[in-house]
Amino acid sequence: MEKQKENFTKKMLSEKVFTCAICENLLMVPVMMVEDVGNVCHKCFRSRNEENGKSLPNTTLNSILQELKLPCKFESEGCEVEVIYGDLKDHEEKCIFRTVECVMPKSDCEWKGKLVDLLKHFKEEHAKHVITSPYGIFSFENTIAKSANVVKLLSNKNKTYILKITEDEDGKSLQHFILDIKSNPEDEELVVKYVGKTDQHKLKVKRMSFNSLDYEHTAKKIHLSTLREIAAASENIMVTIKPAKCIFKNMNDEILKQLECLVCKELMRPPIRLCNTGHSLCSSCRQKLDDCPTCRQPWSGSRNFCLEGITPSVQYPCAYSQFGCCATFLGKEIAHHEGICEYKMFTCPVSGCNFTGNYVSTKNHFKLTHKDNLNETTSYTFNFAPLGARSNSIEHVKYFCEYGNIFKLTFTRLSDSCKWTVQILNNYDMSVKYFYKISITDPRLQYRKITKSNLCLNFTTTVTDHNIISFTYNDLSSYKDANNDQISYCCQLFEQKSN
Numbered sequence: 001m002e003k004q005k006e007n008f009t010k011k012m013l014s015e016k017v018f019t020c021a022i023c024e025n026l027l028m029v030p031v032m033m034v035e036d037v038g039n040v041c042h043k044c045f046r047s048r049n050e051e052n053g054k055s056l057p058n059t060t061l062n063s064i065l066q067e068l069k070l071p072c073k074f075e076s077e078g079c080e081v082e083v084i085y086g087d088l089k090d091h092e093e094k095c096i097f098r099t100v101e102c103v104m105p106k107s108d109c110e111w112k113g114k115l116v117d118l119l120k121h122f123k124e125e126h127a128k129h130v131i132t133s134p135y136g137i138f139s140f141e142n143t144i145a146k147s148a149n150v151v152k153l154l155s156n157k158n159k160t161y162i163l164k165i166t167e168d169e170d171g172k173s174l175q176h177f178i179l180d181i182k183s184n185p186e187d188e189e190l191v192v193k194y195v196g197k198t199d200q201h202k203l204k205v206k207r208m209s210f211n212s213l214d215y216e217h218t219a220k221k222i223h224l225s226t227l228r229e230i231a232a233a234s235e236n237i238m239v240t241i242k243p244a245k246c247i248f249k250n251m252n253d254e255i256l257k258q259l260e261c262l263v264c265k266e267l268m269r270p271p272i273r274l275c276n277t278g279h280s281l282c283s284s285c286r287q288k289l290d291d292c293p294t295c296r297q298p299w300s301g302s303r304n305f306c307l308e309g310i311t312p313s314v315q316y317p318c319a320y321s322q323f324g325c326c327a328t329f330l331g332k333e334i335a336h337h338e339g340i341c342e343y344k345m346f347t348c349p350v351s352g353c354n355f356t357g358n359y360v361s362t363k364n365h366f367k368l369t370h371k372d373n374l375n376e377t378t379s380y381t382f383n384f385a386p387l388g389a390r391s392n393s394i395e396h397v398k399y400f401c402e403y404g405n406i407f408k409l410t411f412t413r414l415s416d417s418c419k420w421t422v423q424i425l426n427n428y429d430m431s432v433k434y435f436y437k438i439s440i441t442d443p444r445l446q447y448r449k450i451t452k453s454n455l456c457l458n459f460t461t462t463v464t465d466h467n468i469i470s471f472t473y474n475d476l477s478s479y480k481d482a483n484n485d486q487i488s489y490c491c492q493l494f495e496q497k498s499n
Contacts (some may be wrong), residue, residue, distance in 0.1 A: 001311055018065065026073065026088075029065060032059040054263055061273040065201050074098055081389060094209055096181070100146070103162050103179075104129075104151055115181060115210060122153045129153060133326050137317065138163075139243040143329045144228060149173055154241060161190070161207070165242060168221060175219035178241075180207045189244040195231035196237050202265075204244050238323060239425055242303045256314060259307060261285055263293055267316055269331065272304040319427070323358075339429030346406055349399065349425050358485045363401040370399070378493040380407065380409065383486045386473045387413050403434065403495050407456060411489075418476070421468040422456045438469045443488060444479045450475070456493070 012018050020027050021038035028041035035054040039061060065085045072079040072088070074097040083091045096116040102109040103118075104126060111121055122130050130153045131138045138154040142204065150165035153425040163390040175194055189204045203220045218299045259267045263285040267358035271283050276299070291298050311331035318325040318334070318341055325343040329336075338344065346362040350370050357365060366374040375398050387394065393414045400407040405428050412419045422436040434456040442448035452469045460469065476487050 018061075018070075027061070027065065028072065029062045029085075031061045032056070033058045033171070066167070068220055072097070078116070100210070102126075103164065107138070115312045118181065119153065119155055124478055126151075129312075130155065132156065137240065137321050137326055139234055139238060139240045139321065139323055143144040144224075144231055145235065146223075146238070147227060150239075150333070161241075162210070163192075172225070173221040173223050175221055176205045177204055177219055178205050178207050179210045181210050190243055190395070191240075191244050192220070193240040193242070194227060194237055195240065196231050196232055196234065199232070201226060201230055208434050210213055214456055232354065234356070240321065240322070255309075257468065259310065259314060263289070267314060268307065268311075269316070269334075270303075270311060272307050274300050274302045275306050276300050280307060318343070335427075335430055338427050339432075340404070344427065346426055349406065349408060359401075359404055362406065366399065366401055373397070373399050375400050375409075379490060380492075381488060381490045382411065383416075383488045384411075384413060385485050386418075386476070386487065389416050391415055398491075400493060402493055403432075404428075405434070407434070407436075407493060409436070410493075417472045418489075419468050419470045420489075421459075421463055422454075422491070422493070423459055423463075424456050425459050431497065433496045435496065436469075437492045437494065438471075439478055439490045441490065442473065444480050450479070 016024075018027050019025070019039075019040075020041040021034075021041055022044040025041070027039060028043050030042050031057045032038050032040050032042070032045045034045070034063040039058055040055075045055070052106060068085055068086055069082040070085055072083065072095055073092055074095050076422065077097040079095055079097040081091060097114050099112055100115045100118065102111040102121065108123065110351050111125070113121060114333075115353040119130075120347055129151055131140055132155050135158065136156050138152070140152065142150065142465060147165065148167035150163065150445070152163040154161040160181040162177075162181065164177040164179070166175050166177075167173070168175055172493055174215050178192075189206050190202045192205050194201045203222060205220045227237065256267075258280075261268050261282040262279065263281060266282065268282040269281065271282050272285040273283060275281070275295065276297040277292065277295045279292050279294045279297075281289070281292070286299065314331045315328045316331055318329070320341050321340050323343045323345050325341055327337060327341075342358070345356055346359060348362065348365060348370075350373055355362070355369070355370070357364050367376075378400065380398055380400070382396070382398075384396075393412055396411040396412075396413075398409045398472075400409065406425045408423045408425055410421050410423075420436075420438050422434075428434075435453055436456055437451055437453040439449050439451040450471075454467065454469050457463065457467060480487050
């Protein structure tokens with residue numbers, strides 16, 4: 001029966017029985033029979049109403065058309081889809097073989113072609129505007145000055161989106177549109193996240209089909225003033241686009257939704273904090289809030305150990321996903337990855353500097369901008385004179401960019417002693433330990449020296465008298481240079497990897 005219907009459809013199409021006598025396209029119901037003209041589609045009949053002669057509705061042909069599967073009008077362009085007549089118009093409006101214009105400004109590109117070739121066109125002509133990601137998380141860096149003129153093609157194996165960011169008519173806000181090329185939107189939302197030096201802002205943007213004209217009613221906006229606050233003193237800002245819903249790979253979605261932080265909506269990691277009512281919040285958001293955002297109750301000193309027990313088996317996105325990392329790892333593995341992630345970002349620790357970049361660019365930034373603050377090897381030597389009893393303390397800071405990390409050496413001279421500490425200023429591979437050694441050498445007898453070593457401190461560790469290296473001036477008095485009363489110390493960094 002289906003084969004007969006298919007053969008009948010092909011025959012009627014070849015004999016142009018289903019073709020409008022005026023526009024020569026497929027008839028649109030309700031079909032009208034016009035005297036001395038023939039079968040006319042509804043659109044043509046209405047457009048030439050005054051010229052119509054005697055006419056009657058062709059109800060039989062209407063009924064036949066409604067029962068048939070018909071080929072897409074872009075069949076000659078490569079579309080092989082056959083659709084029930086009632087769904088044909090909707091398919092053709094979204095068909096990837098229809099002709100579209102490039103979404104870049106016409107002043108930059110006048111290309112026209114099949115929608116299915118748009119990705120190829122972008123890769124060939126607008127490669128710097130293409131972002132690919134196997135995990136559906138896309139990131140790029142932008143400046144405030146260029147934030148009102150953004151077109152990006154976002155592509156992975158299953159989906160292709162166009163992100164457009166334009167300035168609102170009032171010039172005070174940015175409008176965000178996400179056009180879906182490969183699939184029907186089905187009301188799915190994507191999150192557009194702006195990440196600045198110390199703050200971030202998220203927008204949930206509804207996906208639209210590529211041919212949609214209803215942009216203005218679906219645009220999500222952010223005030224330019226908000227964007228500047230997020231960027232702080234920097235002109236740079238990171239933009240990340242990812243699914244609004246977390247993608248869980250290894251556990252029941254409903255269970256894992258309990259791990260979503262109430263504030264930032266990211267998956268919580270230990271320690272997970274509790275308020276007096278029992279609501280959970282990630283440690284980062286807890287530090288920013290005085291009370292629970294759900295019930296306004298104060299925070300308890302307790303942790304949610306039950307939820308923390310689930311985290312080793314949860315797939316977490318990398319903390320540097322907004323900078324381009326698409327990897328996900330189990331909770332018990334994510335810290336190790338983030339310590340060695342190639343997308344790891346470093347913030348310049350020099351006071352008043354807003355630079356942020358990866359390890360290589362940060363090291364180059366130090367060489368160009370803060371050369372006097374940087375020591376370019378793992379060993380640093382400095383001469384100093386003891387302070388008098390009435391002198392105020394003096395602090396001397398030096399930075400090391402070594403072993404893929406940034407280290408801060410702080411040397412403090414007090415009235416009766418000297419203190420040294422070395423801190424690692426970023427996340428790092430916790431399977432590696434870093435030590436520093438302070439050596440005081442006798443200027444007259446190089447083989448005569450005293451040394452102490454200690455573990456480099458994590459940047460979150462509080463510095464106390466118990467985790468630093470110190471010498472009293474009584475200890476060092478015999479190591480002074482007889483000519484200038486100077487004492488020389490050497491600080492060396494060491495890496496120790498666990499087996």
